Amino acid sequence: MTLRTVVRNWVDRYFSDEEAVLLLALLVAGFAAVIWLGQVLAPFLTALVVAFLLQGPVNGLTRRKVPHLMAVLIVFLAFIGVMLAMAFILLPLVWEQLTSLIQEAPRMFASGQDMLDELQKEYPQLITPDLVQHWIGVISREATQLSQRAVSLSLASLGNLMSLIIYLVLVPILVFFLLKDRDRLIGFLVSFLPTKRDLMTRVWQEMDSQIANYIRGKATEIIIVGTVAFFTFAMFGLPYSALLGVLVGFSVLVPYIGAAVATLPVAAVAGFHFGLGDQFLYVLVAYGVLQALDGNVLVPILFSEAVNLHPVSIILAVLVFGGIWGFWGVFFAIPLATLLKALVYAWPRGIQQHSIAQKVGE
Incomplete structure (x- = not known):
């Protein structure tokens, strides 16, 4: 089997349906518009x-x-x-x-x-x-x-x-x-x-719910984590509590990486203010408990309806989309990764169902 035959079979399998081709064109146009006209x-x-x-x-x-x-x-x-x-x-x-x-x-x-x-x-x-x-x-x-x-x-x-x-x-x-x-x-x-857009409707309905839930859940998580961090640092008498609280709150935008990065300024300020003593350890323990509660309690509650993604997929999405679009790429890394996952799962089934419907009609 020649390479040309393999490519033709692949194209016939995934792009023989007009709706699939149109959906691909819309996605490419949308990504291109955001990349080239993102600032505007x-x-x-x-x-x-x-x-x-x-x-x-x-x-x-x-x-x-x-x-x-x-x-x-x-x-x-x-x-x-x-x-x-x-x-x-x-x-x-x-x-x-x-x-x-x-x-x-x-x-x-x-x-x-x-x-x-x-x-x-x-x-x-x-x-x-x-x-x-x-x-x-x-x-x-x-x-x-x-x-x-x-x-x-x-x-x-x-x-x-x-x-x-x-x-x-x-x-x-x-x-x-x-x-x-x-x-x-x-x-x-x-x-x-x-008029006939079964594949588009299925992908749109899933992504509309996913993106809306993600944005509301992430905003709620930022507010809760930032507020709790502020009061925790203020309770220990740590200086710059508001600044560190805002930093810790926004760190949840980047899964896994954000928590590790936010740890450095918290530990630095606590170390310089309290020294390497018991108070320093108490601040770090409290910060660790906050991160543990966020990852194991708050996130499952807020994102219970989200599509499960492997941590490797999340980190790759953050690196790729963050490198392309900066802050907004990081913010939408998980929804965009979810979109790609939805397309991978919906695309073949959508075309197969269309083919079956055509055979039944004949």
Whole structure:
């Protein structure tokens, strides 16, 4: 059997159906649009994520006989209120702690050098002076790069002030109309699709539920984990509790990797503030308990309806989609991996069912 025959048989098996070819074309066009026009479409994509997040409360109110427009207004105004509260309460506190942390970084660096010197004196066979100097050099370079990135980020943020204003104006408007005219917009898009679309409908229904559940569940997880982390750190008297709480909350966006990365600043701040004593261990134990409860209790509750994915698949999805789309790629890594899994399972069955239906019709 020649290579040409193998390729032809493969194409006939998976792309002999018009719906399969159209679905593939739509997926390629969608991915290409996001890759090439992602920056232009960023306000719309942001509004789409927020609309998915708020659609659940809107549906809950409409099920309780609240008129659709009234439900949209209630949920939308509540969302605006939460955003304003975060902008005027949480954001200034986090910014103040971040500024204080940057100012205190030289003192923390000096304390770290003293700690390394003490370890070298206690364990001279394991930690040599050359190794200490190497570690100091690495830490110094990383601290310099971090400060340079902070300065460049602040300058870039000043230059992107107009973009921020556009976000603040466009995103709420788009969210409101996406919630208000959801059925009309979906009907308009569906009108361009063929009448017979069993495969598309099956994939869309699964992904609509998966993405909506994932966004709402992930937002809930961020809020719960970040809030509990903040109160836990504050209870121990750890400085920068709000900043670390926000960091730990957003770390859940990246499964497995995020928890490990967030451990480093928590351990560093606790070590510099408390020293390597009992209080330091208590903070790490409390943080470990928080991560264990998140992974073994909170995540199964919030994502009980999610399609199970192997950890290797999740990490690969985070690396691939994060490398393509950055933050949003990381955020949507699991839904996109779920989409690929749904396509793999639905595609052959859809074509086989179409072929069987054609034979029965004949």
